[in-house]
Every structure is written in C-alpha cells, then in structure tokens.
Amino acid sequence: MLKILIPTLLLIPSAWFVPAKWLWSSSLAHSFLIVLMSLPLLKDTSFSQWTMLSSYLGVDSFSAPLLVLTCWMLPLMILASQNHMSYEPVTRQRIYITLLTSLQFFLILAFGATELIMFYVMFEATLIPTLMIITRWGSQKERLNAGTYFLMYTLLASLPLLVTLLKIQATSGTLSLLLTPYSATTPIISFADKLWWLGCMLAFFVKLPLYGVHLWLPKAHVEAPVAGSMILAAVLLKLGGYGMIRMTCLLEPMTPQMSYPFIILALWGTIMTGLICLRQTDLKLLIAYSSVSHMGLVAGGILTQSVWGFSGALALMIAHGLTSSALFCLANTIYERTHTRTMILTRGMQVMFPLMTLWWFISSLANLAFPPFPNLMGELLLITALFKWSWWTLLLTGAATLITAGYSLYMFVLTQRGPAPLHTTNLEPSHTREHLLIFLHLMPLIMLIFKPELILAPIL
Numbered sequence: 001m002l003k004i005l006i007p008t009l010l011l012i013p014s015a016w017f018v019p020a021k022w023l024w025s026s027s028l029a030h031s032f033l034i035v036l037m038s039l040p041l042l043k044d045t046s047f048s049q050w051t052m053l054s055s056y057l058g059v060d061s062f063s064a065p066l067l068v069l070t071c072w073m074l075p076l077m078i079l080a081s082q083n084h085m086s087y088e089p090v091t092r093q094r095i096y097i098t099l100l101t102s103l104q105f106f107l108i109l110a111f112g113a114t115e116l117i118m119f120y121v122m123f124e125a126t127l128i129p130t131l132m133i134i135t136r137w138g139s140q141k142e143r144l145n146a147g148t149y150f151l152m153y154t155l156l157a158s159l160p161l162l163v164t165l166l167k168i169q170a171t172s173g174t175l176s177l178l179l180t181p182y183s184a185t186t187p188i189i190s191f192a193d194k195l196w197w198l199g200c201m202l203a204f205f206v207k208l209p210l211y212g213v214h215l216w217l218p219k220a221h222v223e224a225p226v227a228g229s230m231i232l233a234a235v236l237l238k239l240g241g242y243g244m245i246r247m248t249c250l251l252e253p254m255t256p257q258m259s260y261p262f263i264i265l266a267l268w269g270t271i272m273t274g275l276i277c278l279r280q281t282d283l284k285l286l287i288a289y290s291s292v293s294h295m296g297l298v299a300g301g302i303l304t305q306s307v308w309g310f311s312g313a314l315a316l317m318i319a320h321g322l323t324s325s326a327l328f329c330l331a332n333t334i335y336e337r338t339h340t341r342t343m344i345l346t347r348g349m350q351v352m353f354p355l356m357t358l359w360w361f362i363s364s365l366a367n368l369a370f371p372p373f374p375n376l377m378g379e380l381l382l383i384t385a386l387f388k389w390s391w392w393t394l395l396l397t398g399a400a401t402l403i404t405a406g407y408s409l410y411m412f413v414l415t416q417r418g419p420a421p422l423h424t425t426n427l428e429p430s431h432t433r434e435h436l437l438i439f440l441h442l443m444p445l446i447m448l449i450f451k452p453e454l455i456l457a458p459i460l
Helices: 003-018 020-042 063-087 090-112 116-123 127-137 143-172 190-209 217-225 228-250 253-280 281-305 306-340 354-367 374-389 393-416 434-450
Strands: none
Touching: 003 020, 003 090, 003 374, 020 090, 020 143, 063 090, 063 228, 063 306, 063 434, 090 116, 090 127, 090 228, 116 127, 116 143, 116 228, 127 143, 127 228, 143 190, 143 217, 190 228, 190 253, 217 228, 217 281, 228 281, 228 306, 253 281, 253 374, 253 393, 281 306, 281 393, 306 354, 306 374, 306 434, 354 393, 354 434, 374 393, 374 434
16 A cells, blocks of 8 residues: 555655646656556455555455546546646646645545544545635635535534444444454444434435435536546545445444435435436536436445445446546536536537547446446446345336436537537637547546456455
8 A cells, every 4th residue: 555655645745846847747647657556456356355454554345446546536637637727826736736646645545444533534634635626726706605515514424423433432442444344233222323323324425425415516516626526526426435335334233224215315316316417507517416316326225235236336436436527527628618518508519529529429328327338237236236125216216227318318419419609610629638538537447348347346
C-alpha cells in the first residue's frame, strides 16, 4: 500500500515546485505512474483472502477494484480540468491539483483501512477537499448552496455512525475488519437496537445516496466543476456501497428484519428517479439522477445479504463509476463550447462532432446496461439476488431497467440528432485530449468484458 500512498503524497510537493509550464504534464505523468503501481492490487484476491496486510491497511476482493478505480480517476480528472483551469492564476491551479491529490489520498486510506474508526475518519475527511472544489471552482453562484447541502447531509448522517462504532467497540472489544465478523453479534431485544442499526447505516444511505436522502447529489453535481462531478460519480458514491458491504456483516441478526423497507424504498427510488430523468432538460441533472437510480439497485442488492447481491453490487459500482464519469466528461465538452446545459439548445451535435457522437453512443449503451458491458453483468446479478429475496421485486426492477433504457436513449437522441441550432454552427472543434479522456474511460470498461473475474471475485 505504501507504494501507492507515498507517490500520491509526493505529488503535492511536485505540483508546488514544478515550473508552471510543466505543471499539468508532470502531474499527469506522475498520476499515471501511480495507476501502474496500483494494478498489481487486482492480482490474487479471493473471497476470504487479505493481501498486502499491515497493522492498519489491507486489500481484499471488495476493496482492490475500488482502490484501482480511485487511482485511475486522478489522471482522468487532471486531463478533464486542463482546459478550463488554464485561465486561472498558477497558484490556484496548484491548489486545485493539491485538492485532487489529497482527495485520492483519503480515498485510498478509506478503502484500504482494516480498522472501522480509521475508515470513518477517512470517510469524513473526503468531505473537506470535495467541498472546497465545489464551492471554489463551481460554475454558478448556487455552488455555495450546493456545498451547504453536501456538508449538512453528510455530517448530520454520519454522527450516528460514530456513536454506533463506539458502541461496537465497547461491546465486542475490537473494530478490526479482520476480527469483527467472528465476534459475538448483538441480538434484537428492544426498539433501541433497531435505532442502532438505522444509525449505523444512515451515513451510507446518504452517501450512496438512497432515494429520499438524495437531494444533495443533484445540486452538488450540477454546481461542481467537471473533476468534482467525475470523482463524485465514480468514487465518492461508492464509499456508501463499500461501507454497507463492510457494516452489514456486523449487524447480521438485525439486517433481515430491518432491510425490508429500505429495499422497497431503494427499488421505488430507481423508478422515481428514472421518471425524473425522462422529464429533465438539464444534461448534468439527468446524469446525476441516473446515478441515484443505479445506486438504488446497488443498495437493494447489498441489503439482500447474498453473495450474488454483494458481487453484483461491486460489479455495478465499478462499471457505473466509469460510465457516469465518461458521461460527465462528454457533457463538459458540450458545455465548454455552447455554455449551456439545456439539451434542446445542444442538439444536432452529430453533424459537427461525429467522433464525439460515437463516444456518446457507446457511453449511453453502457449506461442502459446493453450487452456485453459489465453494467449488464452487475444488473443481472442484482436482479437475480432481489428475485431470490422476493419475486415481486421483478416488477420494480423490470420497470426500472425499461425506464433506464428510455432516458439513456432520450439523452443521446436529444443531444446528438436533429437540426443544429443557429448559435452552434461555429463551434471550436474537438481536441485529441478530449478523445483520449473518453477513450481512457471506455477502454477499461470494454476490457472488463474479457476478464470479469477482476470485479466478480466474491462470487468465483
């Protein structure tokens, strides 16, 4: 783990002391080297095996794909931010890269932690750089309002988690992920025990986010710069799913009883947010609400407490992270040229940017879980796990997948087809940097088709 953590830390002084003309290129090369050093984490992980284990850090089959995804996103965020950050003073550019690097550092420690208190601290620490990125580099004046929503939702929901972790420490004597699955579980005796379960899971429901506590996410996505939207969609939402996977094994006697209303709420949320997407006019809002829809399916699969549910949740989290981040990058390429996110004002892009339309088409197909993308694999595993839990869920999941296909195709057709408005006939051509950025999102997605066991280790 140190071979990833130390180069990540060293990227901060590198960003401050390198000459201004080499700032972005050196940061990009440095972050790609970190990616190369993180790839061996995917080797030799199985359902019950921890590797690279130390006193506080370790990697297993759940954390390894998320760790590699975290490292993979940093060079992509640097690539995506290079154009709109070039107008900023050099000092602010250095601060921006420092914030992105510190965010990666906290996420690596969160996914690699073997102590639950350390996971909690890093879970909360990711709030600081994300909040600064949204409120300082957001595109509109509502960014302060979005930052307030993000801060209050996350902080208020995570305080009960701290209390319950301290109670687990007092009850079982340890918070180590290596020991807690084998410690004595707490039976359901009173109403307070059920509140204890809810307090433990509420922070992850908000972070995921579950429908009903999701209102911070669209605001944060819309107001954040492209790098903020990318890291939110690709990695920060996955902290909620990862935390649920880790915590439900500690709450095992209570989960079958307590999970019923939340599975129903999650599946109902996938339908409701899908219907919201069908009537959206704002491109970034549509992509943000689609994330809520997909994460509802992940939450339902995790709460079924089955191996298929865990494995499908992990596969869909990885696939959705790459797909949603690619869609935000594509939306940003349109926004940088037209300076609007209203889809009706950005139609007809196929005539002007035919290669970019190909990237839009592939990303839209991945978003609607078209075969053979890993998104389909994750959704099928989750739908199967939910069907095993109750066959009535087939109605909700079937409707959700149908609506997902509808709004994904609606987004593609409305932005790419039709006559181009007069104000879009003289736009700047697409750059090699943008095509490389989308290629680096979709290339691992396509490669996972040929080696799905990298993200399906729990089931194999």
